[in-house]
Amino acid sequence: MSASALIAARLxxxxxxxxxxxxxxxxxxxPYVVQATFLDGPTVLARWHFDRQMxxxxxxxxxxxxxxxxxxHTAxxxxxxRVSLRRYGAEGQGNAVLFVEACALTDFLEQTYAVIGAGEELLDLDGLLDELLAR
Structure with missing residues (x-):
């Protein structure tokens, strides 16, 4: 199962x-990861993976x-x-500050808890070990 949402943000x-x-x-x-893709219209500006609990x-x-x-943050x-991001890499470094609507984010998180409840995240370590050993 999965959850997704498109939320207004500003840079x-x-x-x-x-x-x-x-x-x-x-x-x-x-179960620990929320993927965030930041878009300007159809253009993908950046993709980040965030810890759901954080x-x-x-x-x-x-x-x-x-x-x-x-x-x-109250506006x-x-x-x-308020989301503060820093990136370091071969192409240099960059900083960005974004703001995301709290109400819409809360609604999205509730969708994720319907998939897997808070504190119920478990990794299938046996399956992961089997997969790694099969390689």
Missing amino acids: DAPRGAVPLQARLSYDGED LAEGLHRPVGEGDVAFSP AGGDEL
Whole structure:
């Protein structure tokens, strides 16, 4: 089973906020991960994998360090999640701050909990070991 949602987001840019979409997806086969694809229309700007529990906690308190951090944020339009991203690589480094609607994110997380409840994430270690040994 899986869950997905398209949520309004905005990029905090030097020239002002840039409206984006965040396509969030969750697959019960990888129960700890939420994949976030940030879109400008049909163009994929970036793909990140977030820890589901950390994402949920970020709605209530600052969490994360290093490449990814989340914190609650209140704006004129309502509550949001502030997402701070840092990327290092061969192409250089980059930082981005995005804001995602908290209400829509909460609704998405509820969908994920219908797939696999919070705290019920279990990895099939026997299956994973069998797969690795088969290679």
